[in-house]
Amino acid sequence: MSDHGVSIETIADLVGHAGTRVTEAVYRLQLRPEITKGAEAMNIIFSDNPQQESA
Template sequence: MSGRKITTVAGLGDRWVPRELRHTFVSLLSDQEVPVERIAALVGHSDTRTTETVYRHRLRPVITGGAEVMDTIFGVGSETPGGESA
């Protein structure tokens, strides 16, 4: 069964493949400060090197950076017409 068929059957749609979900799983656990040794064991890696260099992506800085840009674009915290704070 193909990767997209697996995710479709699982109710996740056909836009995902299991490999992408693996990266997300590792990154979410890492963001919640689960020790990398535990994450490596959960995904079947014999050591943490692959987990850290291939699968773990830092989510918080990306999300925070994006949110800060959106705040600037939409003027969050600035005055709105009529003198009210946004």
């Protein structure tokens, strides 16, 4: 589901977890694309090189 853009919160709700902590621990390998996208976005936001945003 994460590969198709479903948020970690939605996945946690669907599998019956009270929060995202257990979901992240159990499904960490499947959630990697979501985590990677977030890290890439943060790199752009906090970059010292404003040119990178247009890439």
